[in-house]
Amino acid sequence: EVQLQASGGGLVQAGGSLRLSCAASGFTFDDYAIGWFRQAPGKEREGVSCISSIDGSTYYADSVKGRFTISSDNAKNTVYLQMNSLKPEDTAIYYCAVTRVGRYWAPHDIDYWGKGTLVTVSS
Secondary structure, three states, X not given: OOEEEEEOOEEEEOOOOEEEEEEEEOOXXXXXXXXXXXXXXXXXXXXXXXXXXXXXOEEEXXXXXXXXXXXXXXXXXXXXXXXXXXXXXXXXXXXXXXXXXXXXXXXXXXXXXXXXXEEEEEO
């Protein structure tokens, strides 16, 4: 059974920081991308960031570049999203996701989703 257990969400003031964690297990892809999507109320789910298992290359949405950093600990099968300089518009449910390499980092191309963790940024 594939499990993507996300944690680390919470309430933070604008300008603050949070670190999300996603503990992954159960999937058997040799090569994959793992990372985060988010969905704000009334909006579509959007890709935030991902990291490749092949070479550690990363992707960031333009809206988070320079503020968010994705990393992974392969020994712990855990991926992290360090979120700094948070803004109210970062408020959303953040979902951990994994997909096979070669696919787009887009909702329709995701193989597995975790349950979300809520991030609320107050102004």
